[in-house]
Amino acid sequence: MTFTLATWNINSVRLREGLVARLLRDEAPDVLCLQECKSPVDKIPTEQFRALGYNWMIARGQKGYNGVAILSRLPLTDAGSVDFADLGHARHVAARLENGVTVNCVYVPAGGDIPDREQNEKFGQKLDFLTQMRDSFRAEKPAKSILVGDLNIAPREDDVWNHKALLKIVSHTPVEVDQLNETREAGGWVDVTRANIPDGKLYSWWSYRAADWDAADKGRRLDHVWASADIAASGQGSRVLRDARGWEQPSDHAPVFATFDL
DNA sequence: ATGGTAGGCCTCCTA
Numbered sequence A: 001m002t003f004t005l006a007t008w009n010i011n012s013v014r015l016r017e018g019l020v021a022r023l024l025r026d027e028a029p030d031v032l033c034l035q036e037c038k039s040p041v042d043k044i045p046t047e048q049f050r051a052l053g054y055n056w057m058i059a060r061g062q063k064g065y066n067g068v069a070i071l072s073r074l075p076l077t078d079a080g081s082v083d084f085a086d087l088g089h090a091r092h093v094a095a096r097l098e099n100g101v102t103v104n105c106v107y108v109p110a111g112g113d114i115p116d117r118e119q120n121e122k123f124g125q126k127l128d129f130l131t132q133m134r135d136s137f138r139a140e141k142p143a144k145s146i147l148v149g150d151l152n153i154a155p156r157e158d159d160v161w162n163h164k165a166l167l168k169i170v171s172h173t174p175v176e177v178d179q180l181n182e183t184r185e186a187g188g189w190v191d192v193t194r195a196n197i198p199d200g201k202l203y204s205w206w207s208y209r210a211a212d213w214d215a216a217d218k219g220r221r222l223d224h225v226w227a228s229a230d231i232a233a234s235g236q237g238s239r240v241l242r243d244a245r246g247w248e249q250p251s252d253h254a255p256v257f258a259t260f261d262l
Numbered sequence B: 001a002t003g004g005t006a007g008g009c010c011t012c013c014t015a
Helices: A017-027 A047-051 A121-139 A174-186 A192-196 A242-246
Strands: A002-009 A031-035 A056-060 A068-072 A076-078 A092-097 A102-107 A145-150 A189-191 A223-228 A235-240 A256-261
Touching (some): A002 A102, A031 A102, A056 A076, A056 A092, A068 A102, A189 A192, A192 A256
Parallel strands (some): A002 A031
Antiparallel strands (some): A056 A068, A145 A223
């Protein structure tokens, strides 16, 4: 069985309902994981998605901030959620497919501007969130699992437009990169995107603040697709749909895709 | 070195 999965930080699912529908129509992933829905679950618009065959949604939400959802045209069951770092935020939800694969949709805290937990509480929360994820993987090794989402860290030198310039910028500091790698290794997760696309610059996010995001191309790879070691080899055909960053009234993130042949 | 844009909400928070 082959299925395609995409992950996208949508930055308000209500404002960008039309863009989600466009992605579902044009690219037709079997499963679409969304982050930053910025909506309570009962206010997520699902009619257009259902009309396109996406009859399942497992989500966690809150008013105004955060929020994660898994849309699917394959049957899903709710596999729970964890409040990593006890922030009271909707940043994780899991769903199970009929083939037994568990899909985790994660939105790691951005972490504020100052990369120092003494001066910036949000940075500490980001590190704590990752530490608790790591510990959960140590406690129970993931199997037949996929983890995707906006992890808000670009771990490799070629995951950012300028490695040196970003070493002190939250999302690419060594302490975050180490923490993310430790979290990934603790679960035996494989970075499927980079397994499929090992070489060259690769980004999934471009700031709204840059005048000409496409020409300047000062991007970062903040959005990730991981698979547990037992199914990682089945991950194929990864890609970033960069075009979506140029759609009308876009999210600042582009969707990341992977196909699994199980 | 700085400030730049965007979304949601209740006048400023977060990214």
